[in-house]
Amino acid sequence: MTLNASSPPADAADTPAAVRRWEAIAAELRQDIVQGRLTPGQKLPNETTLAERFGVNRHTLRQAVQSLAQEGFVRVAHGSGTYVRELVLDYALQRRTRLSQNLAAAGETADRELLGHEVVRAGEWARDLGVPATAKVQLMYSRAKVRGRPINLATSAYPLPRFDGMVQALAEHGSVTRALQALGVPDYTRQRSVVSCRLPTAEEADALARPATQPVLVVRYVNVDGDGQPVEAGRTLFAADAVQLTVEPDLQER
Numbered sequence: 568m569t570l571n572a573s574s575p576p577a578d579a580a581d582t583p584a585a586v587r588r589w590e591a592i593a594a595e596l597r598q599d600i601v602q603g604r605l606t607p608g609q610k611l612p613n614e615t616t617l618a619e620r621f622g623v624n625r626h627t628l629r630q631a632v633q634s635l636a637q638e639g640f641v642r643v644a645h646g647s648g649t650y651v652r653e654l655v656l657d658y659a660l661q662r663r664t665r666l667s668q669n670l671a672a673a674g675e676t677a678d679r680e681l682l683g684h685e686v687v688r689a690g691e692w693a694r695d696l697g698v699p700a701t702a703k704v705q706l707m708y709s710r711a712k713v714r715g716r717p718i719n720l721a722t723s724a725y726p727l728p729r730f731d732g733m734v735q736a737l738a739e740h741g742s743v744t745r746a747l748q749a750l751g752v753p754d755y756t757r758q759r760s761v762v763s764c765r766l767p768t769a770e771e772a773d774a775l776a777r778p779a780t781q782p783v784l785v786v787r788y789v790n791v792d793g794d795g796q797p798v799e800a801g802r803t804l805f806a807a808d809a810v811q812l813t814v815e816p817d818l819q820e821r
Contacts, residue, residue, distance in 0.1 A: 592621050592631035600640050600651055601715045603776055607808070611641065611649040639675075639714050656718065658805070659813045660786070662756045665744060666711060675713050679742075682708040682720075682774075684734050692724040695789045695800035703727040707734065710774060717775045718809045723801040730798070743799070752792050755799070761787045762812060767804065775806050782807050 599605045611617065611632075618628050632649055635641045642652045658669050670677050684707045693700040705725045711718055723743070725733045729750075736746035747755060763785045772779040784805040792798050805812070 589630040593634045607653045677711040721803045758789045
């Protein structure tokens with residue numbers, strides 16, 4: 568498409584069909600970002616190129632780009648162009664480490680999805696949970712996304728029978744903290760965090776929408792209740808290009 572004096576006027580982009588078109592353009596560009604075809608810091612093609620790609624006028628295209636900017640996927644640098652916004656989150660490892668609170672401090676929110684769950688023998692989680700290796704635990708597998716981009720994969724283990732019903736509680740309440748509260752744990756704190764780094768498996772890289780050659784940060788942790796009893800042990804893999812781990816005292820301890 569060539570833009571010229573015969574291009575549709577700006578108000579033509581306000582028709583119902585045009586509204587649906589800019590939404591579709593925004594969705595396609597969003598997928599390009601989420602799937603890594605457009606990477607953080609990369610400059611988007613200019614308006615003329617994008618307008619030709621989607622077969623629309625610049626007004627419709629600008630609506631799509633403005634939508635992405637409001638969602639935090641891109642930033643518009645006037646006089647320079649539009650860039651895929653960098654996503655680097657500070658994730659603080661503290662006595663009360665909570666994903667939602669860490670993201671709120673950065674002005675972000677996460678969508679958490681439960682990928683699967685199963686009841687198995689404690690095995691590798693036995694020592695962290697203080698139970699025999701043959702004891703049963705509830706394993707839960709989840710993924711968190713920010714701005715549509717996966718930032719972590721988590722495996723969490725809860726001792727049974729104490730936390731029988733954890734899957735249902737998480738589905739009902741939407742967060743681990745509220746789910747544990749519903750099951751009789753009013754508060755919990757981080758007893759230990761061990762941080763390491765490695766390359767992801769092919770399956771992990773695919774779930775994080777990252778290359779298998781890009782390292783992941785691994786945090787192995789144990790959370791305990793007010794009596795010091797383990798309530799959760801887990802392992803979280805963070806996309807190293809999206810998360811910066813920080814270790815500092817809680818505010819009340821400073």
